[in-house]
Amino acid sequence: MVLEKMLQSQGFGSRKYCQQLIKAGAVVIDGTVITDPKYKLKLQGLSFHVYNDEYTYREKVYIALNKPVGYECSHQATHHFSVFELIDDILLQRGVQTVGRLDQDTTGILLLTDDGQFLQALTHPKKHVPKVYQMHTVDPVTEQQIIQLGQGVELRNETGLFQATDIQLISEQHLQFTVHQGVYHQVKRMVAAVGNRVESLHRLQIGQLKLDQLAEGEYCYLTEQQILAAKNQSPDAQLLKI
Structure with a gap:
């Protein structure tokens, strides 16, 4: 890949702007200032500097x-x-x-x-990637609410049951559990469905x-x-x- 195209792929701007960066002497590779926009590069393990800031080539971020x-x-x-x-x-x-x-x-x-x-x-x-949430609730979490969450609850305008797994009661108003779907406001709606309300919510894990x-x-x-x-x-x- 040539230098101007590489810079453009990394988000440095339009092709014309990348050409200007190169010609201005802003790009350094292996300690050498490169001023040729058509300079050919090997992308594997490539690192470079633009105006003294170091970057690593990433095909995707x-x-x-x-x-x-x-x-x-x-x-x-x-x-x-x-x-x-x-x-x-x-x-x-x-x-x-x-x-x-x-x-x-x-x-x-x-x-x-x-x-x-x-x-x-x-x-x-269909992927069901698990996501772990911790939350503080307005009211103390009851044993019955934990059972209901584990068994699954219905949510308005959604199909099927929405079940929490790996439920942990950290304190009486501090709860952690895992969900495997990703519908709108799922965790808050699940807690509301068992008669409680989420006061603050934190996603710990994907x-x-x-x-x-x-x-x-x-x-x-x-x-x-x-x-x-x-x-x-x-x-x-x-x-x-x-």
């Missing part, structure tokens, strides 16, 4: 973000901030999208990618990828192993922390 309260999963946020304000402009140029959505008042792990197949693999209703040390509002690129962990539906698979 996979990002985990620790979403704070007050951010919408929309490019055109209306009443709150957009989660896309938390990532670099070159990622926006690549057209990254959120893998599913979290409400503005829900925190926790959110994945973003420009890989349509990866997005489909995690969001298609597949076998668990939020651990990533600071709120920060993001990181996923490794190949972490990408596979996000798609993994087996509870016996290795849990990877980020």
Whole structure:
């Protein structure tokens, strides 16, 4: 691949702008300033600098973000901030999208990618990728409510039962469980269906990828192993922390 095309693929702007970057001497590879837009590159393991900032070539990008309260999963946020304000402009140029959505008042792990197949693999209703949530409820959680959640509840305008698995009562108003679907406001609606209400909600895990040390509002690129962990539906698979 030639240099101008590589820069464009990585989100640095239009072909013309990438040509201007190169001719201005802004691009350095292996310690050498490259001023030829048609300079041919080997992409495997490629790292480069643009205006002294280091980058790694990525055919596709996979990002985990620790979403704070007050951010919408929309490019055109209306009443709150957009989660896309938390990532670099070159990622926006690549057209990254959120893998599913979290409400503005829900925190926790959110994945973003420009890989349509990866997005489909995690969001298609038939895939049943597990997602772990922790929540505080308005009222104390009763044993009967836990039983109902485990057996499955009906949700208005949805087909079938929606069941929680791996239910843990952390304290009387602090609950954790796993869901395997992805319908609109599912966790809040399930808790409401058993006679309680979610006060705050945090997504802790997607597949076998668990939020651990990533600071709120920060993001990181996923490794190949972490990408596979996000798609993994087996509870016996290795849990990877980020």
